[in-house]
Amino acid sequence: xxxxxxxxxxxxxxxxxxxxxxxxxxxxxxxxxxxxxxxxxxxxxxxxxxxxxxxxxxxxxxxxxxxxxxxxxxxxxxxxxxxxxxxxxxxxxxxxxxxxxxxxxxxxxxxxxxxxxxxxxxxxxxxxxxxxxxxxxxxxxxxxxxxxxxxxxxxxxxxxxxxxxxxxxxxxxxxxxxxxxxxxxxxxxxxxxxxxxxxxxxxxxxx
Numbered sequence: 001x002x003x004x005x006x007x008x009x010x011x012x013x014x015x016x017x018x019x020x021x022x023x024x025x026x027x028x029x030x031x032x033x034x035x036x037x038x039x040x041x042x043x044x045x046x047x048x049x050x051x052x053x054x055x056x057x058x059x060x061x062x063x064x065x066x067x068x069x070x071x072x073x074x075x076x077x078x079x080x081x082x083x084x085x086x087x088x089x090x091x092x093x094x095x096x097x098x099x100x101x102x103x104x105x106x107x108x109x110x111x112x113x114x115x116x117x118x119x120x121x122x123x124x125x126x127x128x129x130x131x132x133x134x135x136x137x138x139x140x141x142x143x144x145x146x147x148x149x150x151x152x153x154x155x156x157x158x159x160x161x162x163x164x165x166x167x168x169x170x171x172x173x174x175x176x177x178x179x180x181x182x183x184x185x186x187x188x189x190x191x192x193x194x195x196x197x198x199x200x201x202x203x204x205x206x207x
Contacts, residue, residue, distance in 0.1 A: 002056045003028040010052035011035055015045060022047065031058060046072045078206040081121045081129075082186060085203040093119050100190075103197065107138065108188070111195045118187035121205050123178050131186055132173035133203040135165045140196015165198065 006026055013022040013035055023038040041047065051067040084090030087105040095102050096118075099111025108117050123129060178184055186205055190196075 001031050001033055002058050002060070003031075003033065005055040006033045006051075010055050012050045013037065014048045014050070015042070041073050043073055046070055081123065081205045081207075082119055082203055086201055088117060088200055093117060097190075097192075099195070106199045106201050107197055108200055109197045110140075110190045112192060114192035115190040116187060117189075117200070118185050119203075121184050121186065122182060123184050123205075124207075125178055125180055125182055127178050127207060128175060129178060129184060129205055129207055130173065130175045131184075131205045132171055133186070133188065134169050134171050134201045135188070136169040136199045137165050137167050138197040138199050140194050169199075169201075171202070 006028070008021075008026070011026060011033060013024050015022055022041070025036050025038050027034045027036060035049065048068060048070045051063065053063045053065045053067075056062050083092035088095075088102050088108065089105055093102065094117070095108065095115070097110070097115035098113040099109070100113075100115035100117070101109050102117070103109045108115070176184075184205065186203055188198075188200065
């Protein structure tokens with residue numbers, strides 16, 4: 001592309017809801033134009049980048065039509081390492097056990113047999129991670145769960161004893177070190193003494 005045709009008005013970045021141009025600087029390297037924000041972008045915010053159709057290549061041929069694309073910045077804080085944390089129907093979440101099934105995005109159905117819902121996460125070795133999840137008993141009685149991070153050898157690293165959940169949503173959390181393992185698991189288990197359903201939301205593993 002021709003650097004001379006890229007200006008503050010032909011290559012823009014806008015915060016969508018404010019409908020104003022975001023401060024930025026333009027840099028060129030050969031035929032490549034790079035837009036760099038001159039101040040930090042807001043977290044969890046959608047921005048729109050636009051290149052005017054009037055910009056040309058090095059032969060003077062115009063783009064012709066305006067090129068526009070959008071992107072959303074990451075939420076503030078450490079990123080959640082879990083895939084689809086609020087939708088357990090995603091294939092990353094595995095339900096194992098007789099009568100153990102993912103009813104919908106937030107509901108796990110289980111029989112009077114042990115049931116496990118888990119997701120494997122790739123992590124750095126010898127690092128500290130925090131796991132948390134919100135659980136609510138939707139129906140049934142007598143189910144106990146354990147929530148936490150596990151090594152690939154299935155050694156429980158936190159909350160080794162079962163914890164009874166109730167019809168009031170509760171957050172279960174713990175922090176552990178990944179040790180020499182390159183993977184950890186978020187796992188929720190039932191003890192197999194009763195059938196029922198539970199709702200699961202807000203699952204996170206972050207560093």
